[in-house]
Amino acid sequence: MDWNVDRIPEAVIRRLPxxxxxxxxxxxxxxxxxxxxxxSKDMGxxxxxxxxxxxxxxxxxxxxYGYSVPRLKSEIARILGLxxxxxxxxxxxxxxxxxxxRYTSFxxxxxxxxxxxxxxxxxxxxxxxxxxxxNIDTLEEFVSQNNVxxxxxxxxxxxxxxxxxxxxxxxxxxxxxxxxxxxxxxPGVFVENVQLNDSLYVLCYRINAPEHEQF
Amino acid sequence: MDWNVDRIPEAVIRRLPxxxxxxxxxxxxxxxxxxxxxxSKDMGxxxxxxxxxxxxxxxxxxxxYGYSVPRLKSEIARILGLxxxxxxxxxxxxxxxxxxxRYTSFxxxxxxxxxxxxxxxxxxxxxxxxxxxxNIDTLEEFVSQNNVxxxxxxxxxxxxxxxxxxxxxxxxxxxxxxxxxxxxxxPGVFVENVQLNDSLYVLCYRINAPEHEQF
DNA sequence: TAGATTGTTAATCGATTAACAATC
DNA sequence: TAGATTGTTAATCGATTAACAATC
Numbered sequence: 001m002d003w004n005v006d007r008i009p010e011a012v013i014r015r016l017p018x019x020x021x022x023x024x025x026x027x028x029x030x031x032x033x034x035x036x037x038x039x040s041k042d043m044g045x046x047x048x049x050x051x052x053x054x055x056x057x058x059x060x061x062x063x064x065y066g067y068s069v070p071r072l073k074s075e076i077a078r079i080l081g082l083x084x085x086x087x088x089x090x091x092x093x094x095x096x097x098x099x100x101x102r103y104t105s106f107x108x109x110x111x112x113x114x115x116x117x118x119x120x121x122x123x124x125x126x127x128x129x130x131x132x133x134x135n136i137d138t139l140e141e142f143v144s145q146n147n148v149x150x151x152x153x154x155x156x157x158x159x160x161x162x163x164x165x166x167x168x169x170x171x172x173x174x175x176x177x178x179x180x181x182x183x184x185x186x187p188g189v190f191v192e193n194v195q196l197n198d199s200l201y202v203l204c205y206r207i208n209a210p211e212h213e214q215f
Numbered sequence: 216m217d218w219n220v221d222r223i224p225e226a227v228i229r230r231l232p233x234x235x236x237x238x239x240x241x242x243x244x245x246x247x248x249x250x251x252x253x254x255s256k257d258m259g260x261x262x263x264x265x266x267x268x269x270x271x272x273x274x275x276x277x278x279x280y281g282y283s284v285p286r287l288k289s290e291i292a293r294i295l296g297l298x299x300x301x302x303x304x305x306x307x308x309x310x311x312x313x314x315x316x317r318y319t320s321f322x323x324x325x326x327x328x329x330x331x332x333x334x335x336x337x338x339x340x341x342x343x344x345x346x347x348x349x350n351i352d353t354l355e356e357f358v359s360q361n362n363v364x365x366x367x368x369x370x371x372x373x374x375x376x377x378x379x380x381x382x383x384x385x386x387x388x389x390x391x392x393x394x395x396x397x398x399x400x401x402p403g404v405f406v407e408n409v410q411l412n413d414s415l416y417v418l419c420y421r422i423n424a425p426e427h428e429q430f
Numbered sequence: 431t432a433g434a435t436t437g438t439t440a441a442t443c444g445a446t447t448a449a450c451a452a453t454c
Numbered sequence: 455t456a457g458a459t460t461g462t463t464a465a466t467c468g469a470t471t472a473a474c475a476a477t478c
Contacts, residue, residue: 011469013420017413021396035435044399047435048471055437063436064478080416081423099314105395106412149422150415174418180320181236184259190421192414197321198232199407200365201295203389205228206405207364208296226445250459262459263447270461278460279454437476446467453460 012053016080018043019053023073035066082109087147088176089115091136091163092154093128096178100152101129111150115142119159136163143170150174157181164191227268231295233258234268238288250281297324302362303391304330306351306378307369308343311393315367316344326365330357334374351378358385365389372396379406 022043026034040047054060054067060075061067077083088111090097101113116128119136126133134142142148151172153160160179167175168189175191177183182193237258241249255262269275269282275290276282292298303326305312316328331343334351341348349357357363366387368375375394382390383404390406392398397408 008424009469013417014413016420017410017416020416021410021413025396037435046471048473049469051436052438052470059437061436062478063476064434066435079420081419082416084423086419095314095317099310102310103411106415109412111415150418173422176415176418181240190418192418194411194414195232195236196318196409197324198229198236199409200321200326200391201232201235201297202228203365203391203405203407204296204301205231205294207388208299209223224445252459261447263449264445266460267446267462274461276460277454278452279458281459433478435476435478437474439473439475441470441472443468443470445469446465448465449463451460451462454458 006056008056012056015045015053016076019050020073020076020080020082023069023076026069027073031069033066034069034072036061038066085110085112086149087112087114088150088152089113089117089143089146089148090131090152090154091117091139091167092156092159093118093120093123093126093133094154097152097154098129100154100178101131114146114148117142139166140170143167143172148172150176152176152178153183154178221271223271227271230260230268231291234265235288235291235295235297238284238291241284242288246284248281249284249287251276253281300325300327301364302327302329303365303367304328304332304358304361304363305346305367305369306332306354306382307371307374308333308335308338308341308348309369312367312369313344315369315393316346329361329363332357354381355385358382358387363387365391367391367393368398369393 022039036047036050039045039050051061054072057075057079060072090100090113093116097116101116107113113131115134116131117134117136117139118124123133124135149172151167153163153175155163157179160177160181161183164175164177164183164185168185173189175183175185175189177191177193178196180195180197183191185191237254251262251265254260254265266276269287272290272294275287305315305328308331312331316331322328328346330349331346332349332351332354333339338348339350363385364387366382368378368390370378372394375392375396376398379390379392379398379400383400388404390398390400390404392406392408393411395410395412398406400406
């Protein structure tokens, strides 16, 4: 890898997808160049911060000009690892599982759903959004034969951790967890716990917070 | 409101749902008390941080004892505003809209789905997970008559901002945005932009990041 | 060259952690 | 009372912002 390895701050990593989305929109609008000042205005981030963030990974800009949109977009895609293909499986063919299967915005980006699993006999063997639902008992066999990198857990809370443990043993690299509980894994495997309800609670907090009544 | 109004740090607000979930689990397990040390161990947060966070809102603990689980849980529920009922509408009866309609873990908590809207004539009038899909043209009439506090935007990106603008005019208080773009609103209205893909990108970054190869 | 904008350092701000006195 | 654990202050750490020299 050719980028600077002085540990990247967590806050910077979390902003990368936002930069990526922004640059994709710029590209769609046919914009060839963008300055940190324009990005700042459009994205609501400080311009210094943007330049500093990007410089964690190398000097992609040019003084007096700014950044080339296609160049910067592809650099960030590469940093995020979006230039590769990933085989993904979905565990749990309920609501959330179905939503992911039908949600094409990431499948178009190199994340390929290669298998769907469930433990419910009523679902196993059935068709789910075009995918065959496999018996969870065949997880080990399937993963070891299909180069699965990422697994999305869409099971109830009660099953989430034990599924995660199985996935870790199978050397899946990343777990995208939608169960309403956090799962933990050993170092070397990575988890993103998506807590949908949490964002609703925060919204609810703000609606009720006394703070904004001061302004 | 009886809690301390010295601006609550953003980082604290974002941790509140996590405390809430944890305490709910404790309560389910019949635990009557919990110390910051135990919370620290279970949640992976620093004990000082936990005590400091909770003290933003008042002294809920007792020296030598810790915190009463039911008391602390209900205090946090109240701080988040989860003791109230909220009427919610869903805009967009596609994948994500359906997933929300069927996702009962928040409906059981006082968030009541009172209406579902779409602009697609094939969907309008149809049944979606037990809800009648209404014509988006009737949004204004409906909202003004049904005390709607929160709206979940589950439309494509192209429609999200204009829907948000209409919701702001209708004085909806909170917008829970699932469209894969951020929407902006005037002060006094609150938005939570749920960027599902962002968490997948971050996961992808970590899988590829050179950092962990040093350990 | 003159103007614009980056890359980078220094200053500020906010969040986390350690330490311990207060107190149940 | 002795032990435990909070509440809170002080120290540390990390992230953001301002400023400006470098340079296209």
